[in-house]
Amino acid sequence: MSLKYSNKINKIRTIALSLIFAGMIIMYIGLLFKNYEWVMVLFMFLGLIAIALSTVIYFWIGMLSTRAIQVVCPECEKPTKVLGRVDACMHCKQPLTLDRNLEGKEFDEKYNSKKYWKEQEKTND
Numbered sequence: 001m002s003l004k005y006s007n008k009i010n011k012i013r014t015i016a017l018s019l020i021f022a023g024m025i026i027m028y029i030g031l032l033f034k035n036y037e038w039v040m041v042l043f044m045f046l047g048l049i050a051i052a053l054s055t056v057i058y059f060w061i062g063m064l065s066t067r068a069i070q071v072v073c074p075e076c077e078k079p080t081k082v083l084g085r086v087d088a089c090m091h092c093k094q095p096l097t098l099d100r101n102l103e104g105k106e107f108d109e110k111y112n113s114k115k116y117w118k119e120q121e122k123t124n125d
């Protein structure tokens, strides 16, 4: 069984990085249209938005990182950060949980949703 899941902080970081590249490519395409000034300005503007957005995302990751709990991965013994109730190791993608009740259970992203836990509470009552 292949696990498609990856560490949340790493995932967001990848998005931010690809946005920077996208922004640069968009700006580069704009340069190809330097004979049509408005097209070039439009592309430059879009490129700037993409780069600005990635800066915002990087800032957001910084805030998330401070909230994430640092643990040592039992699988590869490297320090990693867990965000939410379940997350994957940054290095080996080993699923990790902070909830003892979930230990040994099959990894599922639903454990991070508030809705799932509300429904669980209802069935326990």
Ligand SMILES: [Zn+2]
Pocket: 073, 074, 075, 076, 077, 078, 080, 089, 090, 091, 092, 093, 094
């Ligand atoms: Zn690991």
